[in-house]
Amino acid sequence: MTDFDDEVVEAALEATGSPVDQVRIQRAVREILAAIGEDPDRDGLLETPKRVAKAYAEMFAGLHQDASEVLSTSFDLNHQELVLVKDIPFYSTCEHHLVPFHGTAHLGYIPSEEGRVTGLSKLARLVEVYARRPQVQERLTTQIVDAMMEHLKPKGAIVVIECEHMCMSMRGVRKPGAKTVTSAVRGQIRETATRAEAMSLILGR
Numbered sequence: 775m776t777d778f779d780d781e782v783v784e785a786a787l788e789a790t791g792s793p794v795d796q797v798r799i800q801r802a803v804r805e806i807l808a809a810i811g812e813d814p815d816r817d818g819l820l821e822t823p824k825r826v827a828k829a830y831a832e833m834f835a836g837l838h839q840d841a842s843e844v845l846s847t848s849f850d851l852n853h854q855e856l857v858l859v860k861d862i863p864f865y866s867t868c869e870h871h872l873v874p875f876h877g878t879a880h881l882g883y884i885p886s887e888e889g890r891v892t893g894l895s896k897l898a899r900l901v902e903v904y905a906r907r908p909q910v911q912e913r914l915t916t917q918i919v920d921a922m923m924e925h926l927k928p929k930g931a932i933v934v935i936e937c938e939h940m941c942m943s944m945r946g947v948r949k950p951g952a953k954t955v956t957s958a959v960r961g962q963i964r965e966t967a968t969r970a971e972a973m974s975l976i977l978g979r
């Protein structure tokens with residue numbers, strides 16, 4: 775079975791740099807294809823276990839990444855007001871059904887007394903670290919806000935996430951378009967006026 779050829783897998787590991795065990799994924803995908811009544815050896819499916827293994831290595835890469843690496847750079851801008859990056863698009867995977875949920879994340883924080891801020895792109899990278907794992911939306915939201923608090927030491931932080939869950943659209947209750955909104959707020963942004971300002975900036979489109 776050439777799909778499980780060790781050299782092929784080694785090459786894929788090297789290419790992705792991921793410790794995700796692609797050999798096991800390939801075996802499992804072949805098994806799933808057989809279980810649904812497909813022929814894993816038909817032409818169109820021959821490469822599928824390998825493709826899925828490679829895709830999973832990418833989709834679950836966040837399991838092997840650390841927020842501290844992403845948020846390690848900061849600069850002194852002496853800015854002590856709200857910084858908000860909104861409409862960060864992302865894809866994650868529902869841990870209940872292993873199908874995607876996707877939407878946008880909005881991340882805001884009030885820098886520490888010294889006014890140290892991180893690069894704006896780092897906030898988008900932080901979303902990826904936690905989105906590329908088997909997830910639920912609530913945990914994704916709190917993991918992001920808690921990582922911001924731990925690594926940026928801001929006066930406060932807010933994360934709002936809006937998603938459509940494929941497990942609610944393509945199967946099960948079948949309600950495409952239904953959106954789930956979650957939020958998590960820490961520190962000074964919990965105060966009513968600041969929270970209202972952040973929320974109106976996030977949701978005012």
Ligand SMILES: Nc1nc2c(ncn2[C@@H]2O[C@H](COP(=O)(O)OP(=O)(O)OP(=O)(O)O)[C@@H](O)[C@H]2O)c(=O)[nH]1
Nearest residue numbers: 868869870875909910911912939941942945946947
């Ligand atoms: N709270 C929360 N629930 C989620 C998330 N993603 C999926 N779910 C829900 O997880 C639940 C799993 O319910 P179960 O009854 O165990 O599984 P199920 O029979 O497949 O449920 P249905 O989707 O209703 O068919 C469903 O209600 C999903 O809508 C998420 O991010 N957060």
Ligand SMILES: [Zn+2]
Nearest residue numbers: 868870871941
């Ligand atoms: Zn689901």
